[in-house]
Amino acid sequence: MRKSHPVRRVVLATAATVSGVVLMLSLKPSSDPASAQAGGTLPQQTAAAQESAQGGTGAAAGGSVTGDVVQTQYGPVQVRITVSGNRITKAEAVQAPKGGESDAKTALSIPKLTADTVAKQKSAVDTVSGATYTSEGYKKSLQSAIDKANAAAQQAQPSAQPSKPAGGGGAAAKTVTGAVAQTQYGPVQVRITVSGGKITNAEAVQAPKGGTSDQKTELSIPKLNQEAVAAGSADIDSVSGATYTSEGYKKSLQSALDQAGG
8 A cells, every 4th residue: 555645645734724714714704894785785874874865754845734623514624734835735634524425425525625725726626516515614624724824924924025825826815704694594604815906715604504505505605605706706696596695695705805905
């Protein structure tokens, strides 16, 4: 048998040692952050910074204002608006009628009303057919939110020029409520918003209700509101079938116009 040469044994032992060291280094985890990032793994700090840069946790410029709760025949309605740069950028219903048929009416009307609010920038949005009570309650709460937003803007800049009001679309708006007009079927009271010498919104704060009065009010008030804005005065046509309500509406409307300075 051939004896192993001493030099060969030294060479083999050295090679085995080097292989072992290389294997240990390849298995050792890297603790270098730069190496981890190069391998596609971002540290938690970097991920958080990225989210902040994209605005994931930041608040939008402007603020949110919630209008008053308006009680309707089918339940409460309450609107919240977000104002940025003196414009309504978002509208939503915090409360809306629910349960039974109200679910379908709310699902039908609220998306249209909120979209119309952002488009028109005022509470004179169109009443959704089939959801009149919800629509009227929405408009009243929306006007309340707009009034609050305007009041907050004026308080924030007491010494500056009047800022452009939310939902006004022009000069500083003024909201005036007329005197209550008593009719044979109940009281009628009108509130108007005037901006730039024009009526930009009209609504009935009070109107006859109960029994057949509900139908007459539902028929007449939306038409009278539109006529008031279009005419810019109390010289509007009475709605057929709702004469007493129409006459009371015109009297209260004239009272509001007188208070607003004509």
